[in-house]
Amino acid sequence: xxxxxxxxxxxxxxxxxxxxxxxxxxxxxVSCGGGGGGxxxxGGGGGGGGGGGxxxxxxxxxxxxxxxxxxxxxGAGSLDLGADYTPFGETWELAKTSELxxxxxxxxxxxxxxxxxxxxxxxGNAAEENLLTLDPATHEWIDGDLATGSDRPNDRRSITSGDxxxxxxxxxxxxxxxxxxxxxxxxxxxxxxxxxxTVQIAFELDVDDVVVKAGKFNGDRLADLxxxxxxxxxxxxxxxxxxTGSDWNEVGTRKAFTSVVTSPWVSLDLxxxxxxxxxxxxxxxxxxxxxxxxxxxxxxxxxxxxxxxTANMATLVDLSNTSGPDQDSMNRIGLNATPLLVDVDxxxxxxxxxxxxxxxxPNCESDGYFLMGFEDPIEGGTSMGHLYFRHRFDDCDNxxxxxxxxxxxxxxxxxxxxxxxxxxxxxxxxxxxxxxxWTRPSAFELPDEVIWSINHTGLFTRNTASMVTADFTGDGRxxxxxxxxxxxxxxxxxxxxxDVTIERKRHIPVNSSNSGQAFFPLLVAANVxxxxxxxxxxxxxxxxxxxxxxxxxxxxxxxxxxxxxxxLGGCYTxxxxxxxxxxxxxxxxxxxxxxxAGVNFNxxxxxxSAATMQAEVGFATSxxxxxxxxxxxxxxxxxxxxxxxxxxxxxxxDQYTYTIQSHPDPDLIGxxxxxxxxxxxxxxxxxxxxxxxxxxxxxxxxDESVFTHTVGDISSYPSASQKTNLLISHGGGLSHGPQQVxxxxxxxxxxxxxxxxxxGVGESLEKNFEMDVEVTAGGVLAGLTFGxxxxxxxxxxxxxxxxxxxxxxxxxxxxxxxxxxQFGIFTYVQTDPTTGQDFxxxxxxxx
Numbered sequence: 001x002x003x004x005x006x007x008x009x010x011x012x013x014x015x016x017x018x019x020x021x022x023x024x025x026x027x028x029x030v031s032c033g034g035g036g037g038g039x040x041x042x043g044g045g046g047g048g049g050g051g052g053g054x055x056x057x058x059x060x061x062x063x064x065x066x067x068x069x070x071x072x073x074x075g076a077g078s079l080d081l082g083a084d085y086t087p088f089g090e091t092w093e094l095a096k097t098s099e100l101x102x103x104x105x106x107x108x109x110x111x112x113x114x115x116x117x118x119x120x121x122x123x124g125n126a127a128e129e130n131l132l133t134l135d136p137a138t139h140e141w142i143d144g145d146l147a148t149g150s151d152r153p154n155d156r157r158s159i160t161s162g163d164x165x166x167x168x169x170x171x172x173x174x175x176x177x178x179x180x181x182x183x184x185x186x187x188x189x190x191x192x193x194x195x196x197x198t199v200q201i202a203f204e205l206d207v208d209d210v211v212v213k214a215g216k217f218n219g220d221r222l223a224d225l226x227x228x229x230x231x232x233x234x235x236x237x238x239x240x241x242x243x244t245g246s247d248w249n250e251v252g253t254r255k256a257f258t259s260v261v262t263s264p265w266v267s268l269d270l271x272x273x274x275x276x277x278x279x280x281x282x283x284x285x286x287x288x289x290x291x292x293x294x295x296x297x298x299x300x301x302x303x304x305x306x307x308x309x310t311a312n313m314a315t316l317v318d319l320s321n322t323s324g325p326d327q328d329s330m331n332r333i334g335l336n337a338t339p340l341l342v343d344v345d346x347x348x349x350x351x352x353x354x355x356x357x358x359x360x361x362p363n364c365e366s367d368g369y370f371l372m373g374f375e376d377p378i379e380g381g382t383s384m385g386h387l388y389f390r391h392r393f394d395d396c397d398n399x400x401x402x403x404x405x406x407x408x409x410x411x412x413x414x415x416x417x418x419x420x421x422x423x424x425x426x427x428x429x430x431x432x433x434x435x436x437x438w439t440r441p442s443a444f445e446l447p448d449e450v451i452w453s454i455n456h457t458g459l460f461t462r463n464t465a466s467m468v469t470a471d472f473t474g475d476g477r478x479x480x481x482x483x484x485x486x487x488x489x490x491x492x493x494x495x496x497x498x499d500v501t502i503e504r505k506r507h508i509p510v511n512s513s514n515s516g517q518a519f520f521p522l523l524v525a526a527n528v529x530x531x532x533x534x535x536x537x538x539x540x541x542x543x544x545x546x547x548x549x550x551x552x553x554x555x556x557x558x559x560x561x562x563x564x565x566x567x568l569g570g571c572y573t574x575x576x577x578x579x580x581x582x583x584x585x586x587x588x589x590x591x592x593x594x595x596x597a598g599v600n601f602n603x604x605x606x607x608x609s610a611a612t613m614q615a616e617v618g619f620a621t622s623x624x625x626x627x628x629x630x631x632x633x634x635x636x637x638x639x640x641x642x643x644x645x646x647x648x649x650x651x652x653x654d655q656y657t658y659t660i661q662s663h664p665d666p667d668l669i670g671x672x673x674x675x676x677x678x679x680x681x682x683x684x685x686x687x688x689x690x691x692x693x694x695x696x697x698x699x700x701x702x703d704e705s706v707f708t709h710t711v712g713d714i715s716s717y718p719s720a721s722q723k724t725n726l727l728i729s730h731g732g733g734l735s736h737g738p739q740q741v742x743x744x745x746x747x748x749x750x751x752x753x754x755x756x757x758x759x760g761v762g763e764s765l766e767k768n769f770e771m772d773v774e775v776t777a778g779g780v781l782a783g784l785t786f787g788x789x790x791x792x793x794x795x796x797x798x799x800x801x802x803x804x805x806x807x808x809x810x811x812x813x814x815x816x817x818x819x820x821x822q823f824g825i826f827t828y829v830q831t832d833p834t835t836g837q838d839f840x841x842x843x844x845x846x847x
Contacts, residue, residue, distance in 0.1 A: 737824020
C-alpha cells in the first residue's frame, strides 16, 4: 500500500481528467419491470449463491460473455505488434551505467594510449578508476594510420561494443586491418578478466577505411556486427557477421556501393536502431564522398535503410541523396552526412535523422548545418521537416578557423524524461513530443570550446575528434563525452536532476596534440561490469491474460410492482457522466488501465536492492509510450425488466517475462521481472443473479450485503431511516428525494442528481483501493491500485458532471390513490471486506 493513499482523490473522482492510455467509455441504463420470482427475484432471497459457473476464472469470464480468444497484440492506432514484439527489446538495460574506453590520447593517470575508465564509484561519486590499459606494442591497432591527413575521412580500424556472448555485459570489439587481412579482436568484460581473442574474418585488397557497429540484427539476443569497408578510395562494401558466442560467421549477401564523383575518398557511416515493432534491429547506412582540395573541399552524401537479418536485410529506403527543402522551402544539399536512428516522437520506433554540412568553407560564421528527419517505415517514412541553420563561434577572428568537417551525432536522454534527445556536435535537440521539432534548448547546448576555441588549429573531423553518449555518472540520465585533439581533456557533460543547464561532470586530463595531424581518437561506451541491472527477455514467456471481474457499480432496479397499474416502461435507472447538452450518448464513466511492471522475488525478503529495482522497473514501464492503446470507445447498455444490474470490467493484458542477468546485488540475478501491458478494458453488464451464479466460491458476490430488496416488491426497498443509516455506515454519499410518483398511463416521475464542480461536492464519493487480482493462466497480479491518478494501475473517473437518474413509471387513475408512494435515489461507495475492493452502489428508498 502506498503512503497517504487514502487521502488521494480517486475512485469516481471529479474533476474529470482526459485519459492518456486505455479508455473505455460506458453508458449505464437499467430498465425495470414488475413481478417477483423467476430469475429476476433478487434481494433477500436472490442476491447470493454463486459457485455454479464453469470451474476456474476462464470459465467465469466465458460464462459472463467475455471472449478469451487470443488476438494479435496491438499498439497505438491498432498497430499489429507482431508475434516477436517485446516492449523493451531482447535485452532491457535498466539504469545502465557505462564505462569509457579512450583510444588515442594518452590518459595522464595511466600514461597509456588505450585506457578503460570507470568514472563513477559504487556510491555514485566521481571517480577515475582504471579498469584496463592496453600496450600499443602488442596491439597494433591502437595507433591509427599516421600517414593519413586530418581531412582524409579514412581509418583502418574501428571499435564498437555489444554483448556478443549473451551474459548481459558488453564486450569491446575492434575491427582492424593488418596488411590485407581483416581481423576482429574481442575484449571480454570484467567478469571474464578482459580476456582477448583475435580472429581473421576476411582477406581484402587495398582497404583504406573500415567501420563497425554492433547491433542485435537476428533476434538471438547476441550482438552481431555490421561492417563496412572501402577499397581504392571509391568502392565500398557492407557485410554482416553473426556472433556464435565464441566466434563470428559472415551471413547474407554483401551490399556494394560505387562512387559517383571523380577521385573521391569514400567512407561509410552506420547507425543501428529498431524502426519497426519486431525484436531485431535495423541498419541506417550513409555513403560519404569527399573530394577536392584540403582547404576548400567538396562532398556528396547518400543514405539507405535496411531491415534486419531475419528479413534478409531487405531495403526499406533506397539509396537517396541527402538533399531537400529546409524549413523555408530553400533547397539544401548535404555534403557530408552522419546517420542517426533515434526515437524522437516516443512511439518506440526509431526515426531517421541525417546531420549534414552544406559547405566546408573556413569561416568564423560556421558552415551551414542541414538536418533531415524522416518518420519510421510504419509511418510511411514521410518527412518530419528539415532544418537549416548557421552558427557563429565566439572570439573567432581568423578566416581559416574553425574547420568543421564532421558532424557527430548520438541519441541521448539528457533530461531524464524517458524520451530521446539527440546531439549534433555541441547542439542538443529536444524530443519532438514535449517541444516543436528541431528545438535546441539553450540549457542543453554545450559551449563552443567543446568543438573549437581560439588559438587552436580548428580542424574538427572524424580523425581528430570523437563524441559518445551514455550514462557515465550513474544518475539515470545520459551524458556526452567529447575529445578533440588540441584540447587537453576528455570531458563528460550532463544534467542531473538539480541542474538547470548542462554541466561538465568529469574532467579527465590527457595529452594534447595539434589537430593538423590526425591522431585518430576514439571514445567508446561499454558496460563491462555488474554495476547496472541488465535483463533479458525470456523466450516463450509471453502470456495473454485477463483479470478477474472487477465490479464498477451495482445498480438497483427502480421500485416497481405488477398489479398496481404502473407504467413499467417508464422505470429505469441511469448512472454516468453527461455533458452540458444532456446527450445520452455522452453519459459515461471512464476507465483507464496503465502499463505496469512487477518484480517476482520468489517469496524472498524485499531488500533495499529489490525495492530500488521495483522503483526503477516501475519508472521505466511508465515511460513505455507504445504500450498505450489510445482508442476511445463509447458503448451503450440497456437491460430488460425486473433486473438489478452489475456493471463489471475485465482487463486483457499482455505479459512479458524478463530475467535479471546482471545486477550489483548478486542475489537478484535470476529474478523474474514481469511487464504487464493492458489492452482496452472489456466492460459488460449482467443481471445480478446471472453474475453471481457465474462466479467461483470465494469471489466477491453482489448479495444481500449489498441489496436487501426484492425486485418487484416496492415494500422491500430501504426506508428513509434505513437510507440514512446506509449512508452513515459507508462514510457518506449523495441522495436526492423524496418525490411522489405521478399519475398517468404512459408517464414517469424522474429524479436526477447532478454532481459537478459547480455543486462543490465533487469529492463526496472519492475513494481508492489496492488489491491483488487473479488473472487467467493461474497467476495473481499483486498490488493493483485503483483510483484516478496517472500512477494508478486502473483509473476510474465519472467525469466533471456525474448524473444519477431514477425514473419510476406513473400509476393509472384507478390505482393511484391506493398505491401511490414516494421514492428517492441515493448512492455511495461500498468496500468489500474480503477483497478491499470499492464499488459504486446506486439504490432507492421508498416511503
